[in-house]
Amino acid sequence: xxxxxxxxxxxxxxxxxxxxxxxxxxxxxxxxxxxxxxxxxxxxxxxxxxxxxxxxxxxxxxxxxxxxxxxxxxxxxxxxxxxxxxxxxxxxxxxxxxxxxxxxxxxxxxx
Amino acid sequence: xxxxxxxxxxxxxxxxxxxxxxxxxxxxxxxxxxxxxxxxxxxxxxxxxxxxxxxxxxxxxxxxxxxxxxxxxxxxxxxxxxxxxxxxxxxxxxxxxxxxxxxxxxxxxxxxxxxx
Numbered sequence: 001x002x003x004x005x006x007x008x009x010x011x012x013x014x015x016x017x018x019x020x021x022x023x024x025x026x027x028x029x030x031x032x033x034x035x036x037x038x039x040x041x042x043x044x045x046x047x048x049x050x051x052x053x054x055x056x057x058x059x060x061x062x063x064x065x066x067x068x069x070x071x072x073x074x075x076x077x078x079x080x081x082x083x084x085x086x087x088x089x090x091x092x093x094x095x096x097x098x099x100x101x102x103x104x105x106x107x108x109x110x111x
Numbered sequence: 112x113x114x115x116x117x118x119x120x121x122x123x124x125x126x127x128x129x130x131x132x133x134x135x136x137x138x139x140x141x142x143x144x145x146x147x148x149x150x151x152x153x154x155x156x157x158x159x160x161x162x163x164x165x166x167x168x169x170x171x172x173x174x175x176x177x178x179x180x181x182x183x184x185x186x187x188x189x190x191x192x193x194x195x196x197x198x199x200x201x202x203x204x205x206x207x208x209x210x211x212x213x214x215x216x217x218x219x220x221x222x223x224x225x226x227x
Contacts (some may be wrong), residue, residue, distance in 0.1 A: 032209060097144075
């Protein structure tokens, strides 16, 4: 069965610093992988998705993620954090029509 | 496109009362999903509709929960009677096929339900 693990429930970075949010997946078939962002009291917004095309996926708001099959990873990065990036981030793997979500990583950006 | 529209945004009700949550999916999306988010259990799929037909309701917690999709532009999730442990944020999402049996979802803003 498919699953995802997000390492670190809370991550703090300084404004302008690199953002790295970790996600490892387990899948018996080539996976479809997603990153979503959730701002306080809002729904989940799709940041980017991997659907077996390019391994480096660019998303909205300057985020990108690299699919590494050898490491079963799909880490989310952004070169320079902004205060507005403070939110909770969810990695998900598609299991047919179901999404299996990770437990989320709350990103805090320090001024 | 207005996206997936959910109502109400917030609902506070007393234990034992009936609660109805509403969702209008994105036009043209043939799949609709109801999810529940809690601190303890994270995001859980409750039910999945395809072309207005319930395909998988294995995530519905118990008989107190029911969902309908009478047409392609409207769905409801009903809890009767409600209990304090039903307090959560309920999300509706609509989706289209990405191929390979996978779907791309668009989520609504959610309904925050508090049962006192």
